[in-house]
Amino acid sequence: MTEFRVEINNLEDCLEKYIPKEELKEVKRILYGRSDDRLELPEETRKLAEKINLELKGYSIPAASEELRKPRIVRIGAIQNAIVLPTTDPFEKQRNAIHNKVSEIIKIASTANVNIVCMQECWPIPFGLCTMKKDPWCKFAEDAKTGPTTTLLKKLAKDYNMVIVSPIFEKDNDSYWNTVVVNSNRGNYIGKHRKNHIPRLDDCNELVYYPEGNTGHPVFETDFGRIAINICYGRHHPQNWMMFGLNGAEIVFNPCAVDSEASEPLWGIEARNAAVANSYFTVAVNRVGTEVYDHEFKSTDGTIHHNFGPLFGSSYVAAPNGHRTPGLSRNTDGLLITEVDLNLCRQVKDFWGFRMTQRLDVYAESIARASKADFKLQIIRENCQDQV
């Protein structure tokens, strides 16, 4: 098991601790843009969070005012949490404990008028899929429309007038899927999306459980903007991010369950680069804690062990202009509330013009060629006839 080598709970706290104020401002601008304006949160929210030891952070990412459009202010909540009970406890007890903890966090979010909330990948269960064992984990998959998690969330969504983005392990007849359900703020199931890109790593070949998603790149129209979900490993694929953008997304959530040392240095750049390349907001959400299983399984470095984690949390929001919030901590439950003005999407599109300059027709053709078995690489050699 990899332990964090030095106790840095949070990168930004560490920078703030040591770097003098004037330089810190410049360091943050270069690293993060200018978007760490604190958002004042209600006393009640802060007290409730404190009571359950929940890290609570609030930031605001503004946009310029416009002549023809009113601001489109939306409060986004990102929830990261550890599981509650041992993975060997009766499963329903485990799930209820997680349901209860996260319901409380959603309630806290509601006291700060959060409009849309998103949890981490497969949030109602331990991420037992890392073990490559089907029994018992397949038994804990649930129906996207009628399962216990959607049933719970539809009620909370209506009670709190909140869109709830809920990543689950789905069972649909005889098939399993890594899925996200979107529940409307009126308590209705809007639809679902299935993970498009499935990791086939040494330590995690999720194809054992489910195939590549068959739901395309849907964008869900909600009262609080057009949203989409890029599930976990799909963050490594820029074309996956791009299609959500082309379908009109203004906020793309990226719920994850990531622990490996290989991933942490990429964490701050992938969802943020996607926000820039596609002129939308991205919300990267990751688990925390270490999950201990009673059966052995392989880790990235090939060793055999019982632990998944530590999962490094660090959930954050990135804006179309590349600015980002600081992250939640690497090791504690947390709620990150970010107030954004969705008008920033079009403002950035008009500034950079990536859509206008992206030459989709060229890439449709070249990617089609590259996808064929007889693809001929465009290679130029010294003194060859292809030279231009």
Place this chain on the structure above:
Amino acid sequence: MTEFRVEINNLEDCLEKYIPKEELKEVKRILYGRSDDRLELPEETRKLAEKINLELKGYSIPAASEELRKPRIVRIGAIQNAIVLPTTDPFEKQRNAIHNKVSEIIKIASTANVNIVCMQECWPIPFGLCTMKKDPWCKFAEDAKTGPTTTLLKKLAKDYNMVIVSPIFEKDNDSYWNTVVVNSNRGNYIGKHRKNHIPRLDDCNELVYYPEGNTGHPVFETDFGRIAINICYGRHHPQNWMMFGLNGAEIVFNPCAVDSEASEPLWGIEARNAAVANSYFTVAVNRVGTEVYDHEFKSTDGTIHHNFGPLFGSSYVAAPNGHRTPGLSRNTDGLLITEVDLNLCRQVKDFWGFRMTQRLDVYAESIARASKADFKLQIIRENCQDQV
């Protein structure tokens, strides 16, 4: 003109100055991966650099040893520099002065056994293209094969057994192009590539000078690996980076001329994200200094002025595993030497499996649809019939 608000010449130097050693190691790991291993450079190299006030940095990015392949060690040089003479001086004098300065830097690189070197965008001239004036700047474009810059570099390339990647302002019969010429270490012209994506910003509409590139996404096979070039604004387009990868690139250079505040927070993430997404090395090169023109032109914020810059340098190398070197300074001439083992590309491909999981056929089809005027967005609404 935007001045740097606080004198931070180099972000990493600032972190090193203030953060205690143990924490610093962890901060760097989270921010940059682990690739800031210093590379020992020859005494001669250091002395020559010191003599001309050239910032010199050396790093090493290793790979694991393999049973069936020898290491493929390559030393990459990235050169960033300010122009030398006022932009109002006779042009040939200006170009000669830049030629002389950069020739000296290339010579210094050769004393450290650099194998491939790349300069910044349109390196032989001031970036007068920011002024939107055709006269006199169009007069300074040159032929890719026979112009003074290629003539000079072919000689240096042969003398120093070095591949030289040379971004120029090209004239080809009656057309102008933003082009990069690749010269082999035997002193031969291998070929050229033309900028694929052209900015159309408030302050910089380069379409005034040249159209979108018509050379595809060529990869140049050299004695020191397969290389490609993504010119400046193309860094914002992930699909541009992707096609160089699909054509087999192991190192992709990104020569730039960037000054705006809007760009600096993106600088560290775009080329680095491309390195990760495509499992190759990327080399981001940017100008330094402020260029003063005698004619007025617009800046990003709409103000009229005479200056382009300050250009923020900060050239760096990113590896397929997401690790990156610290950057060169934001305001001085510099040479960044990075020793890499190209075997890391395949090692990372085998680890992450992005190629295998990228579903090109799906994207060929969906991007083709998105490129048509009658593209129907995949949008799911509450209670609509498209609901799944």
